[in-house]
Amino acid sequence: xxxxxxxxxxxxxxxxxxxxxxxxxxxxxxxxxxxxxxxxxxxxxxxxxxxxxxxxxxxxxxxxxxxxxxxxxxxxxxxxxxxxxxxxxxxxxxxxxxxxxxxxxxxxxxxxxxxxxxxxxxxxxxxxxxxxxxxxxxxxxxxxxxxxxxxxxxxxxxxxxxxxxxxxxxxxxxxxxxxxxxxxxxxxxxxxxxxxxxxxxxxxxxxxxxxxxxxxxxxxxxxxxxxxxxxxxxxxxxxxxxxxxxx
Numbered sequence: 001x002x003x004x005x006x007x008x009x010x011x012x013x014x015x016x017x018x019x020x021x022x023x024x025x026x027x028x029x030x031x032x033x034x035x036x037x038x039x040x041x042x043x044x045x046x047x048x049x050x051x052x053x054x055x056x057x058x059x060x061x062x063x064x065x066x067x068x069x070x071x072x073x074x075x076x077x078x079x080x081x082x083x084x085x086x087x088x089x090x091x092x093x094x095x096x097x098x099x100x101x102x103x104x105x106x107x108x109x110x111x112x113x114x115x116x117x118x119x120x121x122x123x124x125x126x127x128x129x130x131x132x133x134x135x136x137x138x139x140x141x142x143x144x145x146x147x148x149x150x151x152x153x154x155x156x157x158x159x160x161x162x163x164x165x166x167x168x169x170x171x172x173x174x175x176x177x178x179x180x181x182x183x184x185x186x187x188x189x190x191x192x193x194x195x196x197x198x199x200x201x202x203x204x205x206x207x208x209x210x211x212x213x214x215x216x217x218x219x220x221x222x223x224x225x226x227x228x229x230x231x232x233x234x235x236x237x238x239x240x241x242x243x244x245x246x247x
Contacts, residue, residue: 064237065207068244069224070095070182071215072123072161075102075109083221084112090228092238093117096215097161097180100125100145107152114153119240121159122146122177131166138168142175159241180241182212188220197223202230208244 074080074096087094096113098120103110113120124130125144133141142160150156160167160177167179186200197220201211211227214220228238239247 064235066239066244066247067205067207067231067236068095068210068241069213069228069238070097070161070180070210070241071213071224072097073099073102073127074215075106075113076216077106077109079218079221080106080109080215081112082218083215083224084109084116084118086221086225087118087228088116090225090232092228093119093240094238095119095121095159095180095241097121097123097159098145098149098157099123099127100141100148101127103145103148103152110149110152114155119159119242120149120153120157121161121180121241122149122157123161124163127163129164129166130162130171131168133168135168135170135174138171139174142171142177178245180210180245183209185212186223188223189214189216192217192219194219194223194226198226198230201227205231205236207236210241210244 069092071083071094075098093116096118098110100122110120122142122145124141125148126141128141130138130141146156158176158178159180160175161180161182165181183206184201184204186197186204188197191197197213201223205211213224215224231238
């Protein structure tokens with residue numbers, strides 16, 4: 001299946017994680033502190049009742065294609081609020097993979113995400129490459145983030161997106177969390193060009209894809225809104241990742 005083969009990258013990714021993770025860590029750390037690099041540095045289904053009172057689905061509704069919009073590294077005190085405003089205005093639910101350290105800084109944004117019906121997932125506590133840590137340290141990163149989210153929502157997250165896509169396979173025996181990667185990555189954290197981000201997503205996206213974005217910059221937030229508006233016109237409907245993985 002396309003979904004499985006593209007989302008769960010497999011053993012090759014694990015071999016690349018240690019090599020690529022270190023290089024990505026430095027770039028991502030700078031992004032989380034100061035936003036995207038300068039451009040010069042970058043080379044629901046409608047249901048209606050018929051006359052009989054029975055709920056009917058139109059052919060147009062059944063033709064809609066599902067896609068999931070996901071955001072990593074938040075919540076961001078400067079940009080997540082505006083993102084949540086825009087998502088609510090559009091009636092869109094997204095999936096947020098949260099950093100425990102950021103959750104503790106902006107608990108009110110996490111509470112709002114939860115109340116607005118978004119799906120919350122774990123992205124570690126400090127955005128570290130889990131595959132480069134000892135098992136104990138990696139589990140601590142996961143557990144601390146889970147606990148931070150639980151303290152606000154009263155629920156432990158079921159889904160995890162490991163930073164850089166680098167999971168430790170042996171941790172599957174010590175946690176029941178479900179790993180979620182992505183199909184479409186426009187590298188929004190590397191650019192402040194809204195047009196570039198949107199173009200990359202529209203070029204690659206297909207039905208049942210999971211789109212990776214970040215809520216840490218104004219350009220990413222604006223790109224998300226344009227992506228939603230343009231894809232909805234193409235017949236897409238936005239869902240949370242659980243609906244992509246299990247429906």
